[in-house]
Amino acid sequence: MIQVWRFWDFAYTNNSNPIEDWYQNDLSDESKFDFDNLLKNICQIKNHLEWGSFRGIMKGELREQRIWELGFVSDSRQYRLLGKFSPGRNVVLLVGCYHKQKVYTPADALRSACIRSKALSEGRATYHERKIRIDQ
Numbered sequence: 703m704i705q706v707w708r709f710w711d712f713a714y715t716n717n718s719n720p721i722e723d724w725y726q727n728d729l730s731d732e733s734k735f736d737f738d739n740l741l742k743n744i745c746q747i748k749n750h751l752e753w754g755s756f757r758g759i760m761k762g763e764l765r766e767q768r769i770w771e772l773g774f775v776s777d778s779r780q781y782r783l784l785g786k787f788s789p790g791r792n793v794v795l796l797v798g799c800y801h802k803q804k805v806y807t808p809a810d811a812l813r814s815a816c817i818r819s820k821a822l823s824e825g826r827a828t829y830h831e832r833k834i835r836i837d838q
Contacts, residue, residue, distance in 0.1 A: 704746060706791055707744065707745045707747075707750075708790075708831065709741055709745065709795060709831070710831055711794075711795050711832050712795060712796045712818045712827060712829055713827065713829055714821075714827055715826065717830075719830055720818075721797075724797075728798070729781075730776075732777055733777050733781065735776075736776035737774065740772070753772070755773050755774055757771040757772065757773050757782075758770060763816050764784075764816060767786065769784055769819055770785060771783070771784055773801070779800050780801045781798070781799070781800060782799050782811075783797070783798055784796050784815040796814070797811050797814050
């Protein structure tokens with residue numbers, strides 16, 4: 703496998719990692735498998751516009767922060783990852799959530815993505831590399 707993109711989880715300076723917390727606490731085993739497969743598949747595709755799961759740059763304040771959305775379905779739920787690109791083909795995952803119709807769960811997911819994006823750009827947060835599982 704040739705990995706074109708590297709993925710990073712947003713993390714607070716105290717090393718708490720809300721993406722890993724979401725992964726461990728909110729996803730079933732099947733959803734973890736689907737999430738891992740999503741990253742494994744898209745990390746090999748050079749043009750992010752060809753990621754089947756790429757839903758585009760968000761609107762409003764999210765657009766100003768260049769935050770975009772990835773989607774995947776698992777356990778009959780619409781999952782969303784809100785993230786942004788970083789230089790050198792790096793992706794920072796800001797928020798993991800559910801989406802049904804026009805409602806995000808948790809309800810503050812969009813606001814959290816903006817806050818986390820700003821914290822990164824202001825040096826008040828960091829990130830941890832998410833290893834891509836290629837054994838699946």
